[in-house]
Structures are given as structure tokens and as C-alpha cells.
Amino acid sequence: MNYLNPALATCLFELKRSFSFQRMAVTVVLCLFPPTMLLLLILGSKFAENGQIPTEMVDYSTFLSVFLVALVVLLSLLLWATPNVYSELEGKSWSFVASRPGGRISVYLGKFLASVVVSYGIAFIAATACVILQKVLLNILEPMKIWLSMNLVFFLASLIYSALFSTIGTIFIKRAMLVGAAFLIGFDVILGLMPNAIINKLTVRFHLQEIGVGTMGWFFPTDIGPESEYRQIFGEAWPTWVHVLVVLGATVALMAFGIYVIVKREYVTADET
Amino acid sequence: MIELAGVTKLYKTVIGVNDIHLDLQPGTYGLLGPNGSGKTTLINLILGQLRPTLGEVKLFGEDPWLNSSLLRQIGLCPALEVSYPRVSGLEWVTYMVQLHGFGFAAARKRAKDSLDQLGLTHAMDRAMSSYSLGMRQRAKIAQAIAHDPDLLILDEPFNGLDPVGRFEMTRFLKEWADKKRSLILASHILHEVEAVNPSFLLISGGRLLASGSPQEVREILADSPFTLRIVSSDPKLLSNLLIQNCELESIEFEGNDAFIAATKRASEVYELLPSITREYGIKIREVSSTDDSLNTLFSTLMRMHRGEMNQGAVS
Numbered sequence: 001m002n003y004l005n006p007a008l009a010t011c012l013f014e015l016k017r018s019f020s021f022q023r024m025a026v027t028v029v030l031c032l033f034p035p036t037m038l039l040l041l042i043l044g045s046k047f048a049e050n051g052q053i054p055t056e057m058v059d060y061s062t063f064l065s066v067f068l069v070a071l072v073v074l075l076s077l078l079l080w081a082t083p084n085v086y087s088e089l090e091g092k093s094w095s096f097v098a099s100r101p102g103g104r105i106s107v108y109l110g111k112f113l114a115s116v117v118v119s120y121g122i123a124f125i126a127a128t129a130c131v132i133l134q135k136v137l138l139n140i141l142e143p144m145k146i147w148l149s150m151n152l153v154f155f156l157a158s159l160i161y162s163a164l165f166s167t168i169g170t171i172f173i174k175r176a177m178l179v180g181a182a183f184l185i186g187f188d189v190i191l192g193l194m195p196n197a198i199i200n201k202l203t204v205r206f207h208l209q210e211i212g213v214g215t216m217g218w219f220f221p222t223d224i225g226p227e228s229e230y231r232q233i234f235g236e237a238w239p240t241w242v243h244v245l246v247v248l249g250a251t252v253a254l255m256a257f258g259i260y261v262i263v264k265r266e267y268v269t270a271d272e273t
Numbered sequence: 274m275i276e277l278a279g280v281t282k283l284y285k286t287v288i289g290v291n292d293i294h295l296d297l298q299p300g301t302y303g304l305l306g307p308n309g310s311g312k313t314t315l316i317n318l319i320l321g322q323l324r325p326t327l328g329e330v331k332l333f334g335e336d337p338w339l340n341s342s343l344l345r346q347i348g349l350c351p352a353l354e355v356s357y358p359r360v361s362g363l364e365w366v367t368y369m370v371q372l373h374g375f376g377f378a379a380a381r382k383r384a385k386d387s388l389d390q391l392g393l394t395h396a397m398d399r400a401m402s403s404y405s406l407g408m409r410q411r412a413k414i415a416q417a418i419a420h421d422p423d424l425l426i427l428d429e430p431f432n433g434l435d436p437v438g439r440f441e442m443t444r445f446l447k448e449w450a451d452k453k454r455s456l457i458l459a460s461h462i463l464h465e466v467e468a469v470n471p472s473f474l475l476i477s478g479g480r481l482l483a484s485g486s487p488q489e490v491r492e493i494l495a496d497s498p499f500t501l502r503i504v505s506s507d508p509k510l511l512s513n514l515l516i517q518n519c520e521l522e523s524i525e526f527e528g529n530d531a532f533i534a535a536t537k538r539a540s541e542v543y544e545l546l547p548s549i550t551r552e553y554g555i556k557i558r559e560v561s562s563t564d565d566s567l568n569t570l571f572s573t574l575m576r577m578h579r580g581e582m583n584q585g586a587v588s
Contacts (some may be wrong), residue, residue: 002374009371009380017360095351096416099320100372101342107372263341266323268284 003106010097010110015117030076030122034068035129042137058138062146062219065130066153066212073123073154074161074184080115081165082176084108085267089173094267104262108166112255115162123154142216149216156247157208163251164204167258170265195233204250207243214240274299274424274455275319280328282314282479289314291479293328297457299424301450303466304459306476312459313352315476316426319457320349345373348417352429352459354409356401362388362412363397369416380419387419388412391445407438414445424455431465443468501542504531504559511555518545530558 018024041064046053088094088107097103127150135143168183169176192203200206212219214237218227231237275297282289290311306312317323318330321337321344330336332343357365363384370380388397391411396404401412410430417425427446431439446469450456460466466473475483505511512524512532519542522535536542550557 005376006372006374009368009377013360013364013368016364017357019359091355092351092353093355095322095349095353096355096369097372098322099344099347099349099351100369101344101374103341103344103372268317268323 003102003109006100006102006106007109007113010107011113011117014111014114018114018118026079027076027118027122030072031125031129033072034065034126035133037068038064038130038133039137042133053138056221058140059221061134061138061140062216063221065127065134065146066150066219069123069126069130069150069154070157072126073119073157076119076122077115077158077161077165078177078180078184080118081112081162082169082180084111084115084166084169085262086169086173086176089267098267105259108170108258108262109255112162112166112258115166116158119162120155120158123158124151127151127154146216146219149212152215153208153212156211156244157204160204160208160247160251160254163254163258167254167261170258170261173267201235204247207246210237210243211240211247213237214243274333276329276331277318278329278331280318280325280330282318282323283326288479289323290318290476293476293481295474295481295484299453299455301456301469301471302458302474303469303471304457304474304476305461305463305466306459307461310461310477311479312461312476313428314479316349316428316457316459319426320344320347345420346423348420348422348425350413350417350425350427350430352432355413356404356409358400358402360401361398362393362401362404362408362415365401366397366412366416366419370419373420375420383419383421384415387415390418391415392441407434407441410434410438410442418449424457425449426457426459428459429461430458431460431462439465500533500535502527502531502533502559502561503546503557506530506556506558507553508532510553511549511557514549514553515542515545 038061042053042057042061045057048054083090084107085094088097097107100106127147131140131143131147131150134140134146140146164183165176165180168180172179188203188205192200192205194200213227220227220230275295277293277295280293280295281291293315304312304315314323318325319332319337321330321332321339321341324338330338333346335343337343355365363381366384366388367377367381370383371377373380375383385394385397388394388411391414393408393411393415396408401409404412410432414427414430417427430442430446434442443465446456446458450469450471456469456471458466458469458471472486473484473489474481503511508526508530512526512534515521515534516524520536520538521542522537524535525533527533534542546557546560549555
């Protein structure tokens with residue numbers, strides 16, 4: 001069965017549906033939040049230091065850019081990817097799409113694609129604006145390398161987190177966003193920071209961070225710690241391509257699991273029972 | 274076409290449908306039952322959207338739960354309302370056809386043709402949120418027929434329609450049935466389904482109580498206490514004649530040309546009407562059962578089911 005055409009049709013349909021004032025406003029806010037915050041922090045430090053931008057700001061700026069863009073990308077993915085089944089049940093359109101051959105899989109894949117497109121789009125705009133600000137105000141070295149690295153990391157982040165949240169959306173229908181956020185904070189952040197633990201290598205954040213370090217160099221501020229300390233705690237670096245493969249492999253595995261769930265599960269709207 | 278063998282569906286401890294045996298050949302069927310009787314559950318089982326707790330479902334000889342490609346031959350118009358604020362009817366129907374695997378151009382052409390067939394060409398570029406209930410209902414049917422299915426399943430297609438909309442819907446369904454294409458029409462209102470002249474499947478409390486031809490169902494109804502609405506050229510004379518010759522329980526006049534007669538022997542009324550019209554020159558424009566007749570029918574069937582009445586026409 002051909003799932004590609006119906007999945008692309010779903011993606012385009014979802015994107016078209018999203019052209020509402022409310023959704024556009026949210027997208028614009030998400031795009032502008034990282035560069036605005038970065039600008040305010042740079043200007044704030046300049047005022048605090050009597051008109052001179054402190055050198056630590058240069059040190060911090062890339063880390064801040066990555067952190068802020070990551071924040072909005074994850075938020076966007078939570079908004080777009082987790083309600084994949086719930087929005088159809090809530091909008092009473094599930095019966096229409098599920099009564100198509102392969103409709104469940106097509107809708108699952110199409111909504112995954114739509115969330116990747118929107119979230120990576122937001123990341124692209126926000127990262128570009130942040131790097132331009134860094135270059136103009138802080139005259140950072142190798143802005144292109146940072147920009148390319150950020151784009152690679154956030155593209156991969158969009159893929160894997162979209163797959164993760166989409167799969168969560170097929171299992172925990174009504175509370176998918178809450179479960180997604182709890183997983184992110186509880187597993188990916190808190191457990192992922194446990195030193196010398198195997199578990200941190202199972203987190204998505206660990207692999208994306210390693211890809212970032214591998215492509216743009218050590219971007220954490222020196223007062224957080226030098227790379228040598230980090231390596232003592234989290235172990236030696238693997239080649240970057242290994243992390244890329246892990247991320248892509250995990251994306252495929254999560255999508256396959258999500259497809260299994262969505263095909264095997266009975267979804268019925270309250271009105272139908 | 275559709276086979277159900279001992280199919281039971283439980284929603285945790287609630288019974289959706291209960292031990293249904295069914296073998297439907299291609300044709301026109303009216304799935305009748307009160308609200309909450311299990312009609313939609315039965316449709317979802319047939320479509321493979323639900324897996325039976327017990328029993329086996331076959332659609333075109335295969336298990337629909339395991340083979341969703343069978344859905345290519347089905348057009349479904351669910352009872353649920355769907356409306357997108359910024360999506361036109363044409364865009365929505367095109368998308369629905371694309372989900373069947375058609376490319377954009379082919380899907381758009383099919384969507385236009387089906388919307389045209391249902392008289393929505395003038396509104397197909399408008400946002401669906403601006404559609405009336407009747408227009409949305411027609412758009413829902415357009416998405417169900419656009420891929421040219423072998424079997425059309427409509428769940429409560431008359432819901433919310435005004436008289437003109439009901440007339441148009443009935444005409445469309447008759448045309449569909451006349452083309453010798455299969456149709457399952459689920460409804461809780463008997464006379465709406467009667468108009469399409471299908472074979473009946475009567476379901477209540479999750480059980481298939483009876484199935485049969487329109488004549489067989491009329492026979493059950495004929496001996497059941499129920500009400501008739503008769504529109505004629507002379508309702509006063511007609512009602513007088515009926516009172517003299519039949520056991521009527523009550524007569525209630527509606528306007529200048531109609532009355533509602535309650536009787537326990539409807540078959541007598543049916544037998545008498547042709548001779549009265551001939552003898553007294555009264556023109557009868559319409560004889561219809563009211564909505565309550567379905568409840569009557571089901572209470573009769575339930576009594577038969579419990580062994581309190583003879584089986585009669587129940588098969």
C-alpha cells in the first residue's frame with residue numbers, strides 16, 4: 001500500500017489548517033523568543049558593565065542560543081506532535097480518516113511530517129536570527145560553522161522528538177502533552193544528568209548534545225566547566241556519526257512502534273459509544 | 274459481502290453488540306434501532322475499526338481488522354459532524370480522496386464530480402464552517418462516494434436535515450440503490466429508511482432482533498399497536514369511515530387535511546383504505562407511520578424475543 005501520497009496530503013492539509021491567527025501568532029512568538037531574549041541579555045550585560053559588552057557574554061552567547069532555540073523547538077513539538085490522535089478524536093474527524101485504507105498510518109506519518117516541518121522551520125528562523133545577533137553584536141568566530149551545526153542538531157531534534165511525542169500521542173491520548181513534558185523533564189533532563197550512569201547515554205539530549213559538541217566544538221561556558229571535566233563525568237566522546245546514526249535509528253524505531261500502536265489500538269470517540 | 278458470526282463487542286463491562294449472526298449479500302439494507310442500540314458499534318466492527326471481543330467479522334471474505342485495504346471498496350458517512358474553519362468543501366473532499374491513495378489531480382477531479390453530484394458545486398470553494406447542516410451532510414456524503422465505492426454506509430444521514438434536505442437525501446439514496454450498488458443505511462427513524470425500500474436489520478440493546486424484507490417488517494408492524502398519519506382530501510369523512518369499520522383507539526386532526534389515528538389493528542386500516550378511496554372518491558396523499566412506530570416495533574420485537582408473542586415474520 002502506498003502511504004507516501006496520503007501522508008504528504010495529510011501534512012499539507014494540516015499545514016493549511018494551521019493558518020489561523022492564533023497558530024500563526026504562536027509560531028511568530030516562538031520564532032522571536034530566542035533572538036529577543038538573547039538581545040535583551042546582551043544589552044543588559046552591556047548596561048551593567050558601563051557600555052562595554054563583557055567578554056563572558058561571548059562565551060555564553062552560543063550556549064544561550066542553543067538553549068533558547070531548544071526550548072522553543074521542544075515547545076513547538078509538544079504542541080504539534082502530541083495531539084496527533086487526540087485532535088482527530090476531539091474534532092470528530094477520526095472516523096473519516098480511519099475508514100480509509102491505511103488511513104491511520106497515513107495520518108500518523110503526515111502529522112509527524114507536519115510537526116517536523118513547523119518545528120524545524122521555527123528552529124531555522126530562530127537559530128539564524130541568534131547567530132546574526134551574535135555576529136553583529138559580539139563578533140563571534142566562525143558564525144557559519146555554528147549556524148550549520150545548530151541547523152543539523154535542531155533538524156535531528158525535530159525528527160526524533162517529533163517521533164517520540166507522536167508515539168506518546170498514540171498511547172496516552174488525552175494527556176499526551178503532559179506525559180511528553182513529564183518525560184522530557186523527568187527522563188531526558190534529570191536522569192540524563194546523572195554522572196557516570198549508563199542511563200544518560202539512553203537520553204535523546206545526550207546524543208544531540210554530543211552532535212553539537214562534535215560539529216561546533218565545546219560551546220558550554222567555561223564557568224559551567226571545561227570539556228575535560230565533562231568527559232570525566234560522562235565518558236569519552238564517540239564519533240559524531242555514531243550519534244547521528246543513533247538518533248536516526250531511534251527515530252525509525254519510535255515511528256515503527258507508533259505505527260504498531262495506532263494500527264492495533266481501537267480509538268472510538270465518546271459520541272460513538 | 275458481510276458476514277458476522279457470533280460477534281460480541283464489550284466496552285469494558287458495557288455491551289456494545291451481543292452475539293450477532295449476520296450474512297449480508299450485496300443489496301440495500303436499513304439498519305434500524307433506537308439511539309444507543311449498537312448501530313455505530315456494528316458499523317465500526319464491519320469496517321474493522323473495532324475488534325470483536327468474541328466472534329468473527331468478514332468483509333468481502335476477509336477480516337477487516339487485519340486488512341484495511343478492504344476499505345477502498347467502502348464509502349462511510351459517519352453520524353459525526355465535522356467542520357473546519359478555514360478549509361473549503363472541495364479541499365476537504367479532495368483530501369479525503371487522497372487518503373484513498375489517489376494523486377492530487379485525480380482526487381480533485383473526483384471531489385469536484387461528487388460535490389457536483391450532490392449539488393454543492395456553487396459552495397465547494399467556501400469554508401465548510403459557513404455551510405448549513407444540510408450542506409455539511411451533503412459534503413460528508415460526497416467524501417464517501419468520491420472514490421466510487423462498492424458499498425456505501427451511512428450513519429444517521431437524515432440527522433438535522435430540513436424537509437427539503439430529507440427529500441433530496443432520500444432521492445439520492447434511491448438513485449444509489451437503483452444503480453444496484455450496495456447500501457447500508459443506519460437510522461433510528463423508520464419512515465426515513467422505509468422510503469429507500471431496503472431489507473431491514475433491526476437492532477436493539479446490542480442484539481439483532483430481526484431481519485427481513487420490507488413486507489415482513491410491515492407484517493410485524495401491521496399487528497402492532499401504533500399510530501398512522503394519513504393525509505387526504507377529506508380527513509373528516511375518512512376518519513368517520515375508519516371509526517365505523519376499524520378498531521381505532523383515538524383520532525387527532527392536524528390542520529385541514531391530515532389526522533393521526535391510533536390503532537391496535539393497523540392491518541385492518543391498510544386493507545380498508547383502498548376500498549374507501551374507490552367507493553367515496555377520497556384522495557389519499559400520504560400514509561406514514563410516526564416516529565413512535567419504531568419504538569412500537571422494537572417493543573413488539575422485544576416481546577417476541579422474550580417469548581411473550583409469536584414469532585410471526587421475524588427471521
